[in-house]
Amino acid sequence: MRYFDHCASTPPHEDVIVTLAEVMRMHYANPSSIHQAGADAGQLIERARALIAKQFGTKPEEWLFTSGGTESNNLAIKGAARKYANRGKHLITSAVEHASVYETFQQLEKEGFRVTYVPVDEQGAVSVQEVAAALTDETILVSVMHVNNEVGTVQPIAAIGALLASRPKTLFHVDAVQSIGKLPIDIKGWGIDLLSGSAHKVRGPKGVGILYVRAGVSLEPLLTGGEQEHGWRAGTSNTPAIIASAKAFRIAMEESGMMHEQYMALRERLTDHIAQMPELVLNSATERAHGAPHIVHFSYPGMKPEVIVHSLEQEGFIVSTKSACSSKDEKPSRVLMAMSNDHRRAASGIRVSFGHEHAISDIDALADAIRKTISGLKPLERRI
Template structure:
């Protein structure tokens, strides 16, 4: 499956522009998963030869991920995805916070997988400061650092925002935390991995989370980086993660192998992808503005694979359905919170309600070429004509 499907006449029948929700799997990743599942199906904890072969593959996948991230293998834990890993970091850090330190600093535009465990902690008496971006969606490191208090034990900031594509200044924040060794720094890098190098060492990151299905890998896979010397989070009872896997139960060796393959391909293809998608994104930005759209993504410090625009006077959900009828598939906000009445990200940016309700998110997968812009804009024209003819 790819972002582009063609009919029998060679015409594009589908344009998938919702990669920030999930990406189509790469064939090489599907092959890696199937081969590992068939050939290394045994439990990696079993002492017989088949079990040992499965354990070897799990260990090899962990070492490969560590090499790609520039970290040590023992600092990598395989997870069921970023939702599990983010919750593990936040709840685990809270459970081990020193006496009298019950304050967390985060942003008002985090993914629900971060906001929801923070809300749980607030109900338990923890205090959370939510730092808002400016009206362009830009987050300033000085605002994050100014929110720190002597009671702060955790700072949690995403690298790239999932709705606007805004790149957050994690390296500058990490530099500002160097003289606060008792404050842990967590970075949700789920939307960043496809387009940016991950500055784990230079940004003084303690915990970093990634998700497989955002980089053309399998769903319910991901990794959690835990800096050496820190205790791994314990999301499930008091057990310590074993074998490089965060969660209990039989490790999914095939999923780990497929994730490692997806991450390697992402690293190899990133530069070419960024060049292509930057061109595509700029063509679409100009074309959609000419059609009356207001661009909500920042012009500077934006990941090129995410573009948020609004058509004032229209509802985003209605435009999504109209575009779908013409084979163009876009999103509105986080797919994990798509039924929420309005975007918490755009609300935090203090945008007018008309722009928020009319917003849609275009996000691009690796296989889209810049010349797809013309076809995408043509289908936008048809969808907009359909909607305006009904009003």
């Protein structure tokens, strides 16, 4: 079985598995305890924090460990909005954010915050001019993802950061879950105040997220009951998973330059194949600069995506429909509706996401399986 669902989760790196097991075996003490065993575990966590900070050119004290990308997004957005509500109650995000961002803003609307959902163009890109037009004197937070988790659109994060540089009371949050280890990230240079990441998207263990909080920024905690993570995220730290995650982030970021060209070659090969299949519509951006290297998204209008997913699975290929967090939701993709307002296209999307193990031969084999699937399903197209 060939796995093409790396956006949902990645197979863990062998070194990460070894590290996780070793730390679990040797450092089981609570890292918040005052005895030496606890102190040793705590020191390992601080080393992991410093390792992540070094990869991003930041300070160790600017990083928190959470339970995953979803918690990091929730803590960044809710924590900042509630902490700085005295400055204003206007927030800005895009119409194509991950559910853990989009639904967080919907919750904040129920608390009395006003949210502007900036539209996107047909490739899923946010316009910096639209963000600028949405800003008011009451805007306290702008949140835009770096790479869209469904179609792979790369958003103009540097330009948005430059726009906000003259607005010190407006914080800038970036969901970088799908871009860490895939694209360069310049936290300081882009003026990012808050940035979220997830370990299991970079061949690390599930259950660990990271959150950058620029020095000088404060948050209202979501979880209380302890002083862990600067007092902003209570709960016993998962020492083995945190140490293993730090290794996964380091490996991913050190290999990102080499893997970028490999992924781009795979992406271009698959988009070329899709262009030769008239039944399919490519949803991912075609230009290199606008599309993430590891994601290709297409639709088969008129066909239910789960039918295609299961047909390809029968051929030995694992792909997905949309975000794994929303894949069991039968509604048309919110992202594709924002891009095209085409219900048939939005209701039939398929996402292919690559990993380190894939080669051109795998892409060619996948394309052959897609052709076979289309041929078999075409008679059913108008009845499904």
